[in-house]
Amino acid sequence: MTDRPRSAPMPAALRQGRPPRHPALAVRCPHCSATPDMRCTTRAGRARVQRLDPCPARLAAHAIATAVCTTCQVTPGTPCHDDGIQRPDSSPVHNRRYEEAQETAA
Numbered sequence: 001m002t003d004r005p006r007s008a009p010m011p012a013a014l015r016q017g018r019p020p021r022h023p024a025l026a027v028r029c030p031h032c033s034a035t036p037d038m039r040c041t042t043r044a045g046r047a048r049v050q051r052l053d054p055c056p057a058r059l060a061a062h063a064i065a066t067a068v069c070t071t072c073q074v075t076p077g078t079p080c081h082d083d084g085i086q087r088p089d090s091s092p093v094h095n096r097r098y099e100e101a102q103e104t105a106a
């Protein structure tokens with residue numbers, strides 16, 4: 001009579017994947033030209049350094065491409081406006097639209 005050891009279950013720790021990808025990485029960055037799925041970069045000296053967060057312009061591009069704006073009522077693909085007037089480059093998207101984009105991606 002032999003006592004066979006039971007096979008151990010797979011440790012859950014093995015399933016730890018990569019850190020979650022920022023949803024804005026789905027679009028190309030209009031600021032630093034990072035392609036989809038590529039991290040944004042910044043130039044430090046002559047080297048290209050990967051940014052931790054996407055460029056603000058990329059966040060805006062992602063929000064415009066994927067989310068409706070509940071503030072100015074535009075559909076995905078249409079930039080935000082204030083009563084028909086284009087928003088300034090420094091703040092091209094209404095704040096609520098960034099949140100919509102995050103929820104759409106989740």
Ligand SMILES: [Zn+2]
Nearest residue numbers: 029032040055
């Ligand atoms: Zn960028």
Ligand SMILES: [Zn+2]
Nearest residue numbers: 069072080094
């Ligand atoms: Zn808007």
